Every structure is written in C-alpha cells, then in structure tokens.
Amino acid sequence: MIILLLLIVPVITAIACVFTKKHGISKYISIAGSFIALVYNIYLNYNIYTYKTLQGFNYFFYVDALTILTTQIVTIVAFAAALYSAGYMEVELHDCRISEKKLQWYYFLMHMFIFTMLLVCVINNLGVMWVAIEGTTLATTFLVGFYNKKQHQEAAWKYIILCTVGITLALFGVILTYHSAKGVLGEIGYALNWSDLRTVADKFEPHLMKLAFLFILVGYGTKAGLAPMHTWLPDAHSQAPSPISALFSGVLINCSMYGIIRYHILTSKCVGSDYSCTLLMIFGLVSVIVSIPFILVQKDYKRLLAFSSVEHIGFIALGIGFGGMYSVYGAELHTFNHAVTKSLLFFCAGNLFLKYKTTEMENIKGVIKTLPVTGTILAIGVFAITGTPPFNIFVSEFLVLADGFHSGNLFTIVFTCILIVCITLIFVGFIYNMYRMIFGTPTGDVPKGETSKFTIAAMLFLLFFVLIISFYVPPLLREVLRNIYDIVRNA
Amino acid sequence: MTQQIIVNSRTIDILAVLMLITTIILIGTSRLRTCIWAYACRSFMLTLASGLIAYFSGIHHIYITTGISLALKVIVIPGFLFYIVKKINIKKEVESYINYTLSLILACGIILIAYYSTQNIIQFENTFMRHCLPIALSITLLGFFVMISRKQAITHILGLITMEDGMFFAALSTSYGMPLIVELGLFFDILVSVIIMGIYVYRIKESFDTIDTDSLRELRE
C-alpha cells in the first residue's frame, strides 16, 4: 500500500494539473506534487534501510535497494524539473510560444511520464515493467514534439519509432524469460515476478536466457541510449523542452538501465556472470567511444549534453559489467551523480536557450557576464560532468576505474585504460566547447540578467546534491549502494 | 493423446506458415492498401491461432486475449490505418530503398537467421514451439526489415505492428500467452502507440507535405 501511494501522487498531480480551472495554479500543483513524491520517497528509503525489501499487493510491487535508488533519482530530478518548468514555461508563455491550455497538458504529460518511470521501478512483474517502459515512450512523444515545429516533429517521430522498435525487441526477451521461467516454476502468474525469478534463475535453460538477454540488451539498450542504438537520443534530447531533456537524460535512461540490470542479474545467475558482464562492458565501451567525436566536434550545446549522456550510460554499463564490489557501487553512485549533474546542465542549457534563442554554440559568448548565475553553475557543471575532481562524478568514475584495475583481469584492465583515454578526450571536447561559450566578450545585444527565480532555485537544488556527493556520501545512500551490490551479486 | 497433440501442433504450424507468407506479402507488395490488408489478414490468423490454442490448452484467459486481439488487431488498427490513408490522401506507391527481388532474398536470409538462432532452444521443445518460435522471430525481424527498407512513415507503423504480431505469436506459441495483465498492458500499449504514430503521420504530412521519411533529415551531425 505504501508503495502504491508513491505511484498515486504523480497521477493525481497530473490530473489535477490538467483539470484545474485556474491556469496559473497548475505549476504550483506540479511543484507540490513532485515535492510530496520526493519526501515520500525519502521516507520509503528509510523503510528500505530497515527492512531491505518492501512488497505490496501480494508481490505485485516489489521494492529493494536498486529500486529505491532509481525512484529516488526519479523523484529528485522530477522535483527539480517541476520547479524548473515553472520558471521555464512561464517565459515561454510570456513569449507566446505556447498557450496556457497547452501548458496544462505539458504538466499532465510530465507527471504521467514520472508516473510511468516510477512504475517501471516498483513493479515486480517483468512483463508489466516492459509495458511501463513502453509507457514512458508514449508519455513523452508529445513532449519531444512539444513545440510542434518541423524539427520537433522529426525528433518525435524518430524517438517513437526507434524506441518502440527497441522495446518491441525487448519483449522477445521477456517472452523467452517467461518461457524458461515457466519451465521451472510451472504455474503461470508468478512466472514473471522478479522476486521469484531471481531465486530460481540458476535452473533456467541457459540457451534461452542467453538469447533473451541479447534481446533485452538491444531492446532496453535502445531506450537507455547504449551505442549503436542511441541514435534517437541526441535528437530527442535536443528538441524536447529543457526540463524534459533533463528528465530524459537524468532518469529515463536510468530506468531502462534498471531493466537491463534486472535481467543481468537473472542471466548471470543462470549462465554465469561472464556472459552478461562482457556484453555490458562491450556495449558500455562502444557507447563511450562513439560519443567522443560528437563531443569533440559539436555545434549544438544540447546535443553535446545528449552525447555526454550516451557516454555516461556507457560508463554505467561498464561499471556494472566489471562486476566488482566497488565498480557496481561506483556505477550506481554514478547513476545518481550523472542524473543530478546532467539535469543541472540541461537546466543551464534551458536558460541559455531562453536567453539566446539558439542552440548554436558559436552564437553564444560571455554567458558568465550575461547570465552570471547560470554561467557559474554551468562552469562548475562542466567540470563536474567530465569527472574532474573534486566533483561528484569523479568519485564514482574513480571507483569504477579503480575496480577495473583491481580485478587484475587483463581484458578488464585494457578496457579500463581505453576508457581513461576516452574520458580524457571527452573532457577536452567539453571544456573546449563549453568554455568558449561561458567566457569571452558577450556578443550581440542580449540583455543582462537571469530569466526566472524558479529556474535558479531548481539549479541550486541540484547543485546542492552535486556538491554534497562530492565530499560526502550520506550513510543512507551508502547503505543502499551496498545493498545494490548484494542484489547484483545475488548474495 | 499424442496423436492429438501432433494434430494440434501441425494446425498451429500451418497457421504460422500462413502468417509468414502474409508477412512476405508485406515485403513483396508495393501498394499500401494491400499491405494493410495483409496485416489484417495475418492478424486474423493470429487471432485464430490464439483461439485454437485456448481451445487446445483449455486455459481460459487466452479467450479474453483472443477477443481483444480480434477487436483490436483485426478491426480497430487496420481501420484506423485505412482512415489515415484516406485522410491524408496517399496516392503514391510504397517506395523502397531495396528492390523487390533483393528484399525477398534478404527476407529469406532473415528467416534463416531466425531458425539458426533458435535452433539451440527448439531442439528440446515438444510443444508447438518447433516451428512457431523461429517463425515468430522471423515475423518480428521481417517487420523490422520492412521498417528499414520502406520509405513511408505509414510503413513504419505497419512494420512495427508486424513485429508486435510476431511477439504475440511467440508468446502464444511458447507459453500459451503471457499473464493476463501483461497481455492487457500490451494491447493498450499497441493501441496507444499506433494512435500516437497515426497522429504524427498526420502532422508530418501537414508540415512536410509528404510522409516520405526521407525528408526527415534535418537533425543530423
């Protein structure tokens, strides 16, 4: 029941947003709703801290450490995005780019999107999880194409087609898993409950599971943005409104990754961890490598950030693939870090877009003078996202890389070395592209000053997490991460 | 009893092959309406198979899925597609990047791959799976292939629902369908996604004056 509450809050918020008579009030409803979800999630977190797992409706819902981390990320970024949207959309409304009715639908879709993501996490049944992941695509297509210009439609079309295709492929994986589970569990109904599957996964038919994992990896990998299935990602991220891009980059890809990890656990138990770990490592590394040229040579700052998401999701996959205690720990911490940092950067990008009305980096100079707060946060965020010490991403990347060396496996060490080279190149690309924009003499006649207080508040909210994790991981989070390792190693 | 099982599975096998043939028609034809008809036809056969399996196995909830499938896949979706075709007034034939002969050869290749990849699994099976699983996979992959090779946006939808048909059939033939709640969710998803795609096809037609996805190349590096 307590889990259901988490799901109900966004649904109610969504409906309230769209059916409220006063148009102006919907943004407050949205902020309040997401704030309640956030607080509630922290409460759930304490429950997990005490009980390790929670379940509801006869194991229809199942929450463990892995879930709670993902939902925590979802709620944090969702709250920030709600806060940010309030400011961002106000400006858009003011500039008459959208109508008030449309804004209400925007909030509706956003909260439905949040709902589907939460559903992905808390649902126990892998089949329903598939439905929910597909649901995220459907909820967001209109958000990608929100402004309804040519390029938005194009992005939305690519988004829905590529993601749906990917997810349909994943369905085959689900079916195969179900089939093999049925052979063991016999009775249908429970046969797709993850909490049951994980206990009997070692009895599954290995060939089936191998094939199933391939489909899952390609399918959910498309949604997660693993290369070479990531092609929708830069388009969708760059065309969606910035708060939505933040949700995309920060949490949506994590939700898909969450799905992959669930299957990874089953597969490793069934066929040994080498198989899925190696696949994850390869896809992870390919993603990191693929993102390099696009980060090095890039004109559009939102695309730059999108490609950086490809890199980071690759990194997370690698961390999971390394499979050591600290690399899994690091990868999961990285999920959190990436979510807050990348969302922060997308918020900065949103402010830039509001101010300059362009996403071309060449046309923007001297942000630090025009938008002092955004510029400063962007300057910090760029260092944070590239894994520069002392910022949070460094910590998680460091853990993963260290574990890569610690494993002593030559294959892993080679991967780690390549990874380090890649990270360095990405750093170069990021710094070069972004800092040309942040500093320098402002061009044009763009007036000085920040756009909205809400956007600043949202950014400071996320910056708080960035900085806190840089120096200190709260015990709650640490405990959650430890538990995740236990879950992944199936201990 | 054994005799019965063999007869049952042969029946399903035949239906499977028929479905495969309709999918190949989808690749082989150049008329959009024919494509939609082929889809409706295949969906019907799928529904038939579903009903037969429900009958053979005696699992009741499959009847429910059969019913929904009949309504959705055979009536609503093809109807919706016809409606779109009419609404946006597509006259052009379906263009393809690959010519028909080559398409068919590649389709053969894809079917081979499907058999090849499932061969490890099906050799232990004794239910309908022997042929059904590879065929289901073939249908999925062929649907995918359609999406790749055809230029028009509407064929993307067709390819996608073909893939979903394949999946549906796979689930049905291997495990007598998924749990009911999953099936319901699945149908809901298909319906919503087809509607959303339909809306976008319409919007694209409005903005780009064509539904040729070749023109959607603004966002690139």
Next chain:
Amino acid sequence: MAEHISHLFIISIILYLAGSLFALCFYGWQRVGNYIALILAAIASCFSIATAVVALSAGSTIRLDFTIYHAIIKYNFLLDPVSAYFILAISVIGFVAAIYSIGYTRLYVNKRDTRFLGFTYNIFLASMLLVVTANNAVVFMIVWELMTVVSFFLVIYEHENPANMKAGFMYIIMAHIGAVFLSVAFFIMFAFTGTWDFGFDDFRKVGSHMPLIYKNVVFFLVIIGFGIKAGIFPLHLWLPMAHPAAPSNVSMVMSGVMIKTAIYGFIRFYFEFLTPCPPWWGVVVLIIGASSALLGILYALTERDIKTLLAYSSIENNGIIIIGIGLSMIFKSYNLMALSSLALMAGLYHLVNHAVFKSLLFGCAGNIYYATHTKNIEELGGLIKRLRVTAPLFLVGALAISAIPPLNGFLSEWLIFQSILNGFHIPSVIIKIITIICGAVVALTGALVATCFVKAFGISFLALPRSDHAKKAKEVPVIMLVSMGLLASLCVFLGIFPVKVMMVINSVNTHLLNTNILPAITSYDWLHTKSVQTNFTDLSPTSATVLGLILFAVTFGVLTSIKPRFVKKIYETWTCGISPEPRLEYTATAFTRPFKTIFSNLYRPQREVRTEYSVPNFFVKSITYVDEVTPIFEKYFYSPVSRAVLSISNRVRWVHTGSIHIYLTYIFITLIILIIFVGK
C-alpha cells in the same frame, strides 16, 4: 607538540576557506571582499609558515586523519618534513603574494569582479597546501585537480582576451592529461597494494614487491604526469602561455610554487613509493632536467613579452631542480646515500630559491604592467628613473636568477655543480660522462640565463623610454614594493646565510634518505659563520661578501685620496653626432640576434623585411621587420596530433546521417551480429 602543529595547520586551512567565502559574501563591496580575502590569506599563510617551521624543527611526522568517509575514500593527511618544507615554500610565497595582491588588484577595481580573484586565490593556496600533505592517492588526486581547476580560473581571469582563453584551454587540457597519467600510475600501483585503502602508506610498501616492468611503466607515467605540471620539454607548452595570462600576483604563485608541487610528486614517487629504483631512471630524469633547462632558457632568450620570458625561465629552473633530483636518484640507486642527499639538497635548495626570485621577478613584472600596461619589453625602457624602487628589486631578482654571487641562485647552482662533480663515484662510466655533460649544460644554461636577464633588465629599465607607456610610468603602491622588498631581502639572506637553509633541508633529507650529512657539509671558519663544504671544496658566501665590502671601502678610500673632489659632468650620449633617440637604442630582438643565428636549427627563425617606398622610389617610407621563432614542438607535434583527432572525429560524425532508416539499420545489424556470434 604534534597536536599543536595539526591545529595550526587546520586553522590555516580554515582561514583560507573562510577568506574565500568572505570574498563571495561581500556582494556589493567588491573591494572590501577582496581585501578581506587577501588579508585572511596572509594571516592563514602565517599560520602555515608557523606549522612548517615547528614541524621542521621538531622533525616529526604528524598525521591528520579525518573520519568523513566518502564511499571508500578516507581523508588522510600527513605532515612529514618533506611536506613541511613545501608548505614553507608555498606559504611564504603565498603570504608575500597575498600582500602584493592587495596593491595589485587595484588594477582591476571597477573593471571586473575582484571578489572572484580573492575567492579563487585562497582556494588555490589551500589546495596547494593540501596537495603536499595529502596522504592518500584519492585525496591527492582530488586536491591536485582542485589546484588545477582553480588555477585555470585564475588563468582565464581576464577572459575577454582570446589569447588568455587559448592559454587557459591549453593549460587545463594538458594539466588534465597529466592528471590522467598520474591516476593511471596510482591505479597500477594500487593493483599491487592488495588493499582498498589508497593510502600512501600502502604505496610506500609496494615498491619492494612490484615487478620491475610495472615499476618502469609507472615511472614513465609519473614523468609525464608530473612533467606536464613541471613544464618539462616537450610537455611545457601550456606553461609559457598560462603563466603570462594570469594576473601577475597569480603568476607569482603559479610559477613560484605551483609548478613545484610536481617536484614534490617526483620526490614522493621516486624516493618513497618506487624504491629501490634502477640507475637508468635517474639518468632519464637527469637528461630531462638538463634538456628542459637548456631549451627553457633558449626560448626565454628570444622572448619579448616579459612574463612569457619569466615563464620560460621557470621551465629552465625547474629543469635544474630536476637535475638535482635525477642526480640524487642515481646516487641513491648506487647506494651512495650521502651524495644522494647532497644532490637532493641542491635540488631542494634551488627549489626554494627559485620560488623566491621568480616570485620577485613576476612581482616586478606585475609592477611594470601596473605602471605601463604593457608586457612587451620593446615598448619599455628608462623605467629605472621612473620606477625607482622596482628597478633595484628587479635587478636583485635578475642577479639572483643568473646565479650571481652572493645572491641565492649562486648557492644552489654551486651545490648542483658539486653534486655533478661527485658523479665520479658512480661505477658506470657512461653515467659518469652523462653527468658531467649535464654539468656543461648547466654551465651553458647559467650563461644564457645571465644574457636573458641582462636583456630583460637592460632593455626594460635602462636607456630612454621607447613608448608613451613607459614615459608616463609612475611608481606602484607602496604595499607592492614592500612585499617585493621582502622577497629581495630573502634572496640576499638565502644567498649569504646558506647553512641555515641547508640545516632545514637536511632534516628533510634525513627523513627521506636516512642520512644526516649536515656535519659533513658545514664547518665553522674564522669569521664565525658557517661555510658550506663538500669533499671537493668549501664556500663561504658570508666571508666573500664581507671581503667584498672591505675591498670596496679600501678602493673607494684610495680613489678618493687620489682625487678628493671627483666631479661628474652630465652630457648626452654620443651617438655619432645626432641627438639620442629611443629609436637608436639596441632592442631586445637585436640583443639576442646572435643567439638566434647560432641556434638557428632550434629556433628556425622566420625573417621578413618589408620596405615601403614613397612616391619617388628613393625615399623609404617605412620598413617593417618581422622576426618570428618557429614553435617547433607546437608545429611538429601538438598541431598534427590535434588535427588528426579532429579530422577523425569529423569523419566519424557522418554516422549520424539523420536518416531514420540508417538508424534502424544500426539496431538491426547489432541484433543480427549478436544473435549470430554471441547468442549461439
């Protein structure tokens, strides 16, 4: 005792951080915020000086472990004599630079955000102190990069200038690459520690059981990693760009002490972590040091921008320090501990000397910039009459850096020569010869340094002003002069009373090498001062200075007695009959012209003379003379590499064609490949 030291240290760090926060807090009053930050920095530096002094005199080792756990990272700090020595150098310069900044930042008041300067400056100093005390690889990397990032912001402080931005990019990118090399080095060693601690204590033990091949890899990684920070050739590229780009008060700290943190790294790795090390490591380090020293000064020689010149000279001086380190490594690997200690002493002595005189010189360059708003020495001249105090201060710095006795530069140069001479103890003939050749390189370098600084001082301070900037120059605020005076007197002190310094360094070496050589290298003489002594000879700069003063008194007395009333008549300089003009003066370019010709293989000078005639072709309207030096490392190494990376990237970007069909094909092919090759 140990308690107090750690308290002092923590207080100083807290003060730095408080200063930086205060700077930000004073939102409306930029000046006040900045001043408070700088004053707090100065006070904090006093605390850290106290820390270092107490720690060095106690000779003890203090651990500071903070129990804030960050995942698995523990915040451990260790204050041993090595750290204390570096803390001393950093905080002395930090102190002086903080005072100097109070005056210098007036340059920026109302033009840009000076609070930011105060903010970053404090963090910068604090991060350097933490770098030299970190006792954990992760903490080290964190504070190391913090130092880099903060100094990057300082480099691009005047970001309107595209050249500064370029310098900043170069700096941050190269520094980051260096950090990556370092972290790989740490990772490799970490793989052999068998723990998850990352503590330096574990690394100290790892050297003995690590396979040599891995040690060699780590050795080279460390050379590159720290070498970039130290500015060794050919990894120096960022240094002559970044140091001049930063405001002068920051350049003081960057050139004076920041690049020394790399030396600190070398010492930690080569004397603690990777021991025992093979002799050839030392040889490699030695050769790197010697070539950096020579090339650094050769590039400094032709430079016209005074701050770039100083930056190149920093490369040279770092090279000399590295020579000391390299020699010490060689001796150590042959177990000649006393000599190892001597060579290390030479290096460490030069380190602190360089910190002092380079900060002095950068400060004076800052004065020049403050007064004239130009850094090009061709536009200066005649400043000795306008900046009456700055000029002698600069001269002291120039003399010190040219190793002219009795100033401090000479002492360390002398020690380097002595260590080189002691190279005859090395069993291997080839290493002996390399050592001696390095001695010749040091000698050549020394002579070139003198040339370079004669030029720098002579052209910018002497003769007639060459531009309006120089003509209108006025002396800078007193506070800047006072702080520079402090450094100048330090130059003299360190030169005349070397034994004090050597005692300090000896305590460092005793900790590091377990050899106390103090009795062997100092002795009392009849002037009751200590002289420096090696098995070759001894040296007493104190008595030499006294002697010089006596002789001066005698000479002056004799001359006065010969002609009691000596009259100086003032006339203009004879210039073949025309009245003297600035245009007739020798320029910096001309002054170093002979060197350009001699080393033309290195410089590859590109000369171009354009003559413009007026209407009848007999009268020359103007002559333009362009004389450029080809930056060979940039041209033949860095540019091709970066161009290759970019062109590959550009080609790969084609992958995103924009066609949804192609994208679908990627997924399809991936799936098929996986099914065929993996899923089977």
Next chain:
Amino acid sequence: MTAKIILPILQILVIVGFSPLVKGFINKIEARLQCRRGASIFQPYYNLIKLLRKDAVVSETSSWIFRATPYVTFISILIISLLVPVLSSQVPLNFTGDIILIIYLFALARFFLVLTSLDTGSAFGGMGGSREMMVSSMAEPAMILSIFTVALTVNSTNLSNITNLLLNNSVLLLNPSLFLAFLAFAIVLIAEAGRIPVDNPFTHLELTMIHEGMMLEFSGRYLALVEWASSMKLLLLLTILVNIFFPWGIAGGLTFPGLIIAFALYVVKIGFFAFLIVIVEMSFAKLRLFRIPNLLGTAFILSVLAIISLYVVR
C-alpha cells in the same frame, strides 16, 4: 699568522700592480714583432694615473647602474685575486670560495658591464654587450668542463688545493686529459680576455669591437677602473692557467725565500704565456663574429674529450 695576513695583501698587490705591465708587455712585443717601436711598456700605468686624476663625463641617459658598474667590476675582480694561488699554493682565504665562485664573480663583473652598455642608450654599447654575452655564453661550457677535468683529477675545485696536489703529485700532470683541458682552457682564455682572434682590444671600430664597445661611454676614474679590471682579468686568467697546469716553482709553504723564487718563476711563466698570446695574435686574423662559436665549440669538444679520456683512463 702574519703570513696569513700578508700573503693576501701581497697577492692583491701583485695582481693589481702587475696587470697593467702585462698589457704593456704584450703591446710592446706585438709592436716589436710588427716592426714598430711601440709605446713604452709602462704606458698602461701612465694611462691609468692620468685617468684617475680626471673628472668624468656621464651620459644624461644613464642611471646609477652606470656609476656603480666600475666599482662592482673592479671589486669582483679584486675578490678573485684573493682566491687564486699566485705565489704560494696555500691561499689563506681558500675557504671563501673555489673556482666556481671565481667563474661566477667574472659573471658578476660582466653582468654589470653589459647592463651599463645598455644604460647609455647608444647602439654601440648594446652591440658590444650582446656580443660579449654571446662569447661568454659559448665559452662557459668549455671553461667549466676543462676546469672539471682538473678538478676531477685531483678531486677538488679549490684552486689552492688543486695547485697543492698537483705540485706534490706531478705525475698527475702527465695525463692526456689534462693536456686537452689545457688546450680548451687556453682557447677560453683568449675569448674571455677579449684577444684576437675573438676580439680586438686595440680597435674602436664598431664592427669589430666587443669588449671595447661596452666601455665607450666610460671616462675618468670609471674608465680607469674598468680598464684596470680588464687587465687584471687577463692576468688572473693567465695565473690560473699557469698555476694549474704548470704549478712548478710555486711556493708550497709561506717561507720568504720560497716566495721570492716563486715570484721569479711566476714572472717568467706569465711572460712566456703573454708571449704566446702575442704569437697567436700575430698569426691569426680576427674571426668573423659567427665563426667564434665554432672556435669555442672546438674548445668544448676538446674539454669533453678531456673528461672522457679522464674517465676512460681511470
């Protein structure tokens, strides 16, 4: 004890007193060999006395550097003359410094001279200064290496110790490496002292002058000090050469007769090498400016060979 006080004074007196004579001697010999009568051998003394009595003209462009330079130059050379063994191998002040200090004291003198050359704002001075720095820079490695060769032969850089050891252990002198070092040092000496073929001390023609160019603006007492310093430098370099490579006859102790003999032999040896310089000056033309590095490069190679042979022979 008295000897310890007297000897340094004696040394200074010898160097200060005889340096103009060496110059006069060289000029005289050279004139004779060119079939001229030449000026008196004591002419340099007359010049100095005259100059010391004169007032000075100072350029209005110049600064205090200009006025400080003559003293700095003179004093630094004077300090050197206390550190070099002239008559006795036991220099009382040898704890003060060694050959490296001497080299850097020369550098001190040069540093200020070159600064002054820039101080007056005349182009000639700058030209002279620039060339002087070039020559000395090129000479530095060869000088250091040749001195290192000697130092490593006897394990000391202290001139007094070197002379002592070589005197007591003359076998050491029969060493090819020392011979090579001697050649290198001789070339360096010519360059450092500003003699033909590197520099022409007799000319004031701007294209050929190096050392003289820097001194163009000096007059009166200043010129005297600088001139004197440069002749002392020549004598000191000769003394170092003579007493390191040919230490025979130098007094081992501080006995009066020993010093007398030493002085006699010292005069002979200096005279001989001064004569050699004359011979060299007579038989070579002045080199073009950019040929000088080649000459000094030769010296460098010789000194490297010296070091190598030293190590290989050992």
